[in-house]
Amino acid sequence: MSGSYSRIVGTGAYLPAKILTNKDLERMVDTSDEWIYARTGIRQRHIAADEEQTSDLALAASRTALATAGIDAADLDLVVVATTTPDMVFPSTACILQAKLGARNCPAFDMQAVCSGFVYGLATADQFIRSGQYRNALVVGAEIYSRILDWNDRATCVLFGDGAGAVVLQRSNKPGIISSHLHADGAHVDMLSVPGTVSGGKVSGRPFVQMDGQSVFKFAVKVLDEVAKEALTANHIEKSEIDWLIPHQANIRIIQATARKLGISMEKVVATVDRHANTSAASIPLALDEAVRDGRIRAGQHVLLEGVGGGFTWGAVLVRW
Ligand SMILES: CC(C)(COP(=O)(O)OP(=O)(O)OC[C@H]1O[C@@H](n2cnc3c(N)ncnc32)[C@H](O)[C@@H]1OP(=O)(O)O)[C@@H](O)C(=O)NCCC(=O)NCCS
Known part of the structure; x- marks a missing residue:
């Protein structure tokens, strides 16, 4: 085994072509561009075409990540897809993606941690690489939230969008991923959930996102602050040494409140929520890809990724680029 760390060696992103603006939403529900932008910082979101599946979004983002990393799908030892909106009940979206990529025989599984899914997936793949078991891992966050939204509910339908982001993790002699910190508290199911299920050949329960927005807001800011501090303390790193903070992109006010705390x-926070809205597990890799491609993130910098989502789940991954 050479090296006991993992490094992100390629990133990729994909957003469906169709854009739904706040103005478009004004024609669908009783809302306004002013209200949505003032409360959330969102201007628009992308919506998958009817024929697109989550694995298709994942495939496009993964191909770019693999090309950037300069490796073939056949070289992958592991495929992890973080998603809350899988193509079907089973097989996993990761298995479907693996077949579409032509990465036969490597293990593939989905990670269900809602908006923290990418952070959970990255932490998991990092452990497999650090242990020496695998060399190359693909970690994807991909979502089609537009299919689990009640488009008559203005309190939720304005907040989310579709998209995918992917990274290739590779074994390395130096970090890379410095540490990861994961948490969950299943006592808050009622605060944020999609309570429907498939049973007896039909959907039972309400298969749409429901939430207590204000409670989610407060909880998100609290745990994003806590877990970021946990990552800094664990590594004896000062906040001034963080070059880029990439939080889950749910709402610019949550992001601003977290940064303030x-x-x-x-200026050190990557924010894409204005253009993508909340893409759940895809939001962090989408923002990461943008900041890598436009040259903001440079070699040697410290990047702190952190997510929070239904479950509740939350976590942070500290990276040296
Ligand atoms: C949803 C959220 C934007 C609402 O903002 P808020 O300031 O808490 O607003 P409130 O819920 O208090 O609602 C204020 C008013 O706006 C109304 N409103 C709700 N959605 C609206 C919309 N899309 N357009 C116009 N008005 C709306 C409400 O009905 C309420 O009206 P009322 O005062 O007459 O009762 C905010 O709570 C939030 O972002 N929460 C976190 C959600 C999230 O990020 N979830 C995913 C986490 S992973």
Whole structure:
């Protein structure tokens, strides 16, 4: 075994072609561009075409990540797809993606941690690489939330969008991923959930996102602050040493409140929520890919990724780029 760390060696992203603006939403529900932008920072979201599945979004993002990493799908030892909106009940979207990529025989599984799914997936793949078991892992966050939204419910339908982001993790002599910190508290199911299920040949329960927005807001800011501090403390790193904070992109006010609590300037925060809305497990890799491609993230910098979502789940991954 050479190296006991993992490094992100390629990133990729995909957003469906169709854009739904706040103005478009004004024609669908009783809302306004002003209300949505003031409360969330969102201007628009992308919506998957009818024929697109989550695995298709994942495939496009993965191909770019693999090309950037300079490896073939056949070289992958592991495929992890973080998603809450799988193509079907089973097989997993990761298995469907693996076949579409032509990465036969490597293990593939979905990670269900809602908006923290990418952070959970990254932490898991990192452990497999650190242990020496695998060399190359693909970690994807891919979602089609537009299919689990009640488009008559203005309190939720304005908040979410579709998309996918992917990274290739590779074994390395130096970090890479410095540490990961995962948490969950299943006592808050009622605060944020899609309570429907498939049973007896039909959907029972309400298969749409429901939430207590204000409670989610407060909980998200609290745990994003806590877990970021946990990552800094564990590594004896000062907040001034964080070059880029990439939080889950749910709402610009949650992002601003978290940055304020942490004492990190918004100039060091990557924010894409204005253009993508909340893409759940895809939001962090989408933002990461953008900041890598536009040259903001550079070699040697510290990047802190952190997510929070239904479950509740939350977590952070500290990376040296
Ligand atoms: C949803 C959220 C934007 C609502 O903002 P808020 O400031 O808490 O607003 P409130 O829920 O208090 O609602 C205020 C008013 O706006 C109304 N409203 C709700 N959605 C609206 C919309 N899309 N357009 C216009 N008005 C709306 C409400 O009905 C309420 O009206 P009322 O005062 O007459 O009762 C905010 O709570 C939030 O972002 N929460 C976190 C959600 C999230 O990120 N979830 C995923 C986490 S992973």
